[in-house]
Amino acid sequence: MKTAFKYIIPSLVIISFLILAITEKADFDSGDYLNFGLTLLTYFYVVFTWEMLERMKTESYLERRPYLVADFKSPKSNLHFELENIGKTPALNVKVKVSPDFELLKKEDSINTTIFKDKIDFFPPKKLIETYLSTTSSFFEKNPDKFTVQLDYEDSFKNKFSEKIILDLNHHKKQSYLIEKELKDVVKSIDELKKTIEKK
Incomplete structure (x- = not known):
């Protein structure tokens, strides 16, 4: 709702009423004051109802609009986009x-140049595109740990969305290090056990 309609117009009406009452250019009785007060209350009730309906309309649309999210995931030390x-x-x-x-x-x-070379005409709700990249450790040997994903798309009403997602993969790098360390410890333990058995 515009500011002029919400604040300026009622303020001018109130100021004009007060000026007329103070300068005695208008003969107001108690009934006139009461009617004026009820009119203002009705006006602000209408404004409040209008704003509430607009807010509900916006919230309803936000709940129904498409939301695309992109991320890297590393299940079992394998990195996926x-x-x-x-x-x-x-x-x-x-x-x-x-x-x-x-x-x-x-x-x-x-x-x-391959998966996202061309635009995707239709991307339904709950649809997931998953791409295997490599092992997490191999990926970070030749790639940085921060990426920016630019997403541009529309909804069914032709409303356009342009969103930028910044992904920090540092936690994936640390996770990969911990997994590799654990695997090395397991291999080392197996080798030691094998040597012990051979000695017997």
């Missing part, structure tokens, strides 16, 4: 760009 629509409506004309770009399993392929 995922794109998912967690909203309740489809996303249309989806464009994805990852910066900096990185290679996939084939060195001549990158995520921007």
Whole structure:
């Protein structure tokens, strides 16, 4: 609701009423004051109801709009890139760009020139695109630990969304180190056990 309609207009009305009452240019009785007060209360009630309806309309739309999220996941020390629509409506004309770009399993392929080379016309709710990249440790040998994902898409009403997600993968790097360390300890323990058995 515009500020002029919400604040300025009632303020001018109140000031005008007070000026007329103080200068005695208008003959107001108690009934007039009461009617004026009731009119103001009715006005502000209408304003409050209007704002509440607008807020409910906005919240309802936000609950139904598409929401695309991108992230890296590393189950069992294998790194994956995922794109998912967690909203309740489809996303249309989806464009994805990852910066900096990185290679996939084939060195001549990158995520921007293969999977997200063309726009995705229709991306329904709960749809998930999952791409295996490599082991977590191998990925960080030739790639940084911070990426920016630019997402551009539309909803069914042609409303456009442009969102930038900054992903910090430092925790994946640390997780990979811990997993590798545990594996090395297991291998070392097995070797020691094997030597012990051979001595007997």
